[in-house]
Amino acid sequence: MTDRYALFGHPLGHSKSPLIHGTFARECHQDMTYELIEAPHDQFAQAVSAFRASGGRGANVTMPFKLEAFALADERSERARVACAVNALKLVEGRLHAENFDGVGLVRDIEANLACPLAGKRVLLMGAGGAARGALLPILATRPALLVIANRTIPKAHAIAESFRTDNALVAGGYDDLGAATFDVVINATSASMRGEMPPVPATAFAAGCVAYDLVYGRELTPFLRLARERGARRLADGVGMLVEQAAEAFLWWRGVRPATATVIAAITVPLT
C-alpha cells in the first residue's frame, strides 16, 4: 500500500513541499504520496487524528501549528525540546514522534551548499521565535567562535540563551548591544522580511566578505539582503536551501534514504537580483 505523508498548516497555498517531496520520492523510488492538509486554526489535533486513522505515516508541520504539534507528540527529540517547536512528525508503533529539522536544514545549507563552515566564525542570529530557537542547537554544534542572538524583545533573547548558559560562545541581547561588532555570518531569523521590513541591525554588523542569510524566501532581494550587499557581503541567500534541506532530513527520518537536494534547490530558487 502506498504510504501517506502530508504537510499541516494554514494557509498552505504557496507551499513548495509537495513538489520537493514528490521529487525526492521519484528519485529515491519510494512508494508514497505527499499532500497538503490545511486544517482550520482550532482543529489541528483533530486533523492529525483523522490522518493517523486513515493510515498516515508522517507529516511536516508549519505555521501556525508548530507549537501545537510539540504539545501533541508522545516523544520529542532534543532539538524539538530546545526549540519548543516541531516541524516533522512520524508514527512509530502507534506513538507520535516529533522532530525539528529547521535548524539542521539551515546549517546544512550554509555549510554544504554555500560552502561556509561555521566552525570558528562569528555568527549573528537575529530573532527569538521558533525558527531562531530551532537553529540554536545545530549552530552551536558547529563550534562557532561566537554566536550572538539579538532580538527586538530582549527578554526573549535572554530566555532562549538561558538553556545554554554553559556555552561560552553564546551571547544574547538587543540590537543596541551589538555596538560596532562585526560578524562573518549574519542570519535574519525574524519574520520582518515578510512585510518588507528589516530588523534594526547596525550596518557595521556585516564584515566585508560575510555571508548574509534571510530565512524568508520567495521575496527576492529583501531590505536585509540589500543592506548586506551594500556592505560588501560575498554571499546572499534566502531560505529556499534551508526549506529543501530540512525536507531532505525529514525524508531520511521517514524513509531511511537521503535524497539529493541540488536539483530541487535549483528548480525552485528565484534569483536574488
Ligand code: NDP
Ligand atoms: P515567529 O513569529 O516565531 O518569530 C518572529 C521573530 O521575528 C520574533 O523574534 C520577532 O521579534 C521578530 N520580528 C518580527 N518583525 C520584526 C521586526 N520588524 N524587527 C525586528 N524583529 C522582528 O516566527 P518564526 O521564528 O517561526 O519564523 C521566522 C521567519 O523564518 C518566518 O518569516 C518564516 O517564514 C521563516 N522560516 C523559514 C523557514 C525555511 O525553511 N526557510 C523555516 C522556518 C521559518 P519579537 O520577539 O520582538 O516579536
